[in-house]
Amino acid sequence: MPSYDVIILGAGGAGLMCAAIAGQRGRRVLVIDHSEEPGRKIVISGGGRCNFTNLHTAPDRYLSANRHFMKSALGRYTPQDFIALVDRHGIAWHEKTLGQLFCDGSARQIVTMLTDECAAGGVDFALGQPVGDVRHGDGRFTVTVGAAEVRAPRLVIATGGPSIPKLGASDFAYRLARQFGMKVVEPRPALVPLTLGGDDVLFRELSGVSAPVVATCNKAMFAENALFTHRGLSGPAILQVSSYWRNGDPVEIDFLPGPERDVLLSAKRERPRATGRQALGAKLPARLADVLADRLGIAGELGATTDRLLARADETLRRWRFVPNGSEGFAKAEVTVGGVSTADLSSQTLESRTVPGLHVIGEAVDVTGWLGGYNFQWAWASGWAAGMAL
Template identity: 70%
Template sequence: MTTSCYDTIILGAGAAGLMCAATAGQRGRRVLLIDHAEAIGKKILISGGGRCNFTNLHTAADRYLSANLHFAKSALGRYSAADFIALVDRHGIAWHEKTLGQLFCDGSAKQIVAMLQDECDRGGVEIALGAAISDVAHGDGQYRVTFGTRSASAPALVIATGGPSIPQMGATGFAYDLARRFGLKVVEPRPALVPLTLGGEETLFRALSGVAAEVVARVGKTRFREAALFTHKGLSGPAILQISSYWRHGEPVAIDFLPALKPGWLVAAKHARPRVSLASALSNHLPGRLAETLADRLGIEGELGAATDKAVEAAARQLADWAFTPNGTEGFAKAEVTAGGISTAELSSQTMEARKVPGLYAIGEAVDVTGWLGGYNFQWAWASGWAAGMVV
């Protein structure tokens, strides 16, 4: 088997790998991009309901989880959301802001994939698809990758194969296996941006499947105000997906069902309309089915006026801090991303190169950097891919 020689071999043709390949190729590097899938950017295509939430205007390092909360600052600071927007604009792709700084294509996620393909073409990147990697070896300053019926070598190897979230699209833990083989530590991977499941007495809330409301979801001191959705398995919706990244098994999740209302509102409602029921008072602010279920659980029956102010105030406090204890998540199959991954302690935040293994780089979701919902993870892919692409 003859071995082809390159300056850089990149494993994984997702968002980070494509950005890295295009950046390095346009610097004049000979780049080989390898992916076992039959097409590039498969996760990009399904993102944002097919319109790709490609970045967020509010990107900052404090919107990312990592064992090192400062690690992402360098790459994000040097390749910003504005830089990626400029690239999108150069390709004539129309976009819009949806909510909370989230930017989407007006048309299709296919436009982002086509843009990245074009950028790779401009850099003369060779892309090898549909060939599984059977071996990765290192010696004499060269990385040798065997894939399909071919072999290639280069002094630089970039791990951009992501994490195991959405395995039905071919996602695996390959990045972690490879990292460990080269002696790099891995922070335990876990599902993130994922629906939570409920059991025990809380299965009563499954009857609300399909009901959504704006809430504040909280774990510890971390909180998000967005929509929550009851499902037949538990809780989902943006607020829950956000908080799931911070949740650990056994911890409660607190929900404020009425974040827009001030303390004392329910006592005031009682005195203004003493003959209404608690369910009726709640239905002015919440979907009817949710109002009735919460009222039933709170145990104030009949007219509000018949209850003491103390009992009414206690009900209001529970509505503002209702604790659920999830029994798990819906796992990697439903997780939008993976938290954990290749330890940032092993990598340079400037270049993404492994400190103890010259020429080995890790970028994107493979690394222990996980963004909030809303385009943050794509921006990390672009920024980390660019950072590595500028030096490989």
């Protein structure tokens, strides 16, 4: 029966980082994954260019039942640390917006970098190998892989959450954590498009229309683009607030973001012969302006529209309430909110408080970042923290 110092379940970002660090520290490491190739989620991320970190990484950009848990790992392995690794491998990158860093070339460069780092540490891989039984006894973990069994005193769960099941994602991490007596915070889709029904169905006519907005849900507020889809709402602003949304919660959208107030009344004074459609069309895409003007009853000439109606329309446009009837679920979610409870883990080492030698890292943990490279930075940081402790 082959024996290792560490067995890592999952060859995603967190698992690869953990393996590379542990291997280069002299540990005998085996990484097991049901996929034939490592880093599949990395490859499709960022439109194939991998938004690999964010310069503005900070604990307040993460959701967790314990908002302090991620501070230790993020503080010890920073975006600058990962950038230094990327630079060392000669990977060209650029900052897009809001601190988001992308590869100039392909996301596969990040996967190659991580597997090269693993090779430098002598890491072994068992890819295309689903995990069967996992047992713990006599201070060792025994994992069944195909017809074989492997053993190690340390086991790392790095199999992520159930988002993007077409890549083979599942709730395996949660089932395994529960097997070892760990609690799981209810998982739900995050960074996911929201669906509309009822009176809001008319907005589906705008499928493909995008506009800069401020979206708010449960006090979380994001100023980015919203996109109307044939099912509801998407785009960066909506994906961001979706992490804070629960069934029945309203989402408020400010269609007129910025310091300027009384936009319609000002337009009436300056161009009374202009229509409400035209006034909104100066601020918003034409199709969206038409639908909103019709819905608010201000499509006609501004000069013939009362100041009261224009003021009310202006206020409504700044706090337009949608009540989504759902989301597009784990199939379209980029990540998962919830996961293995941080109450059961050390923030320093990501090790179980009750099962010595068992670590949980990456998306499997109840730590979820904003859109824009934050979740990858958590993968690198939590993988590094565990790797340094193995």
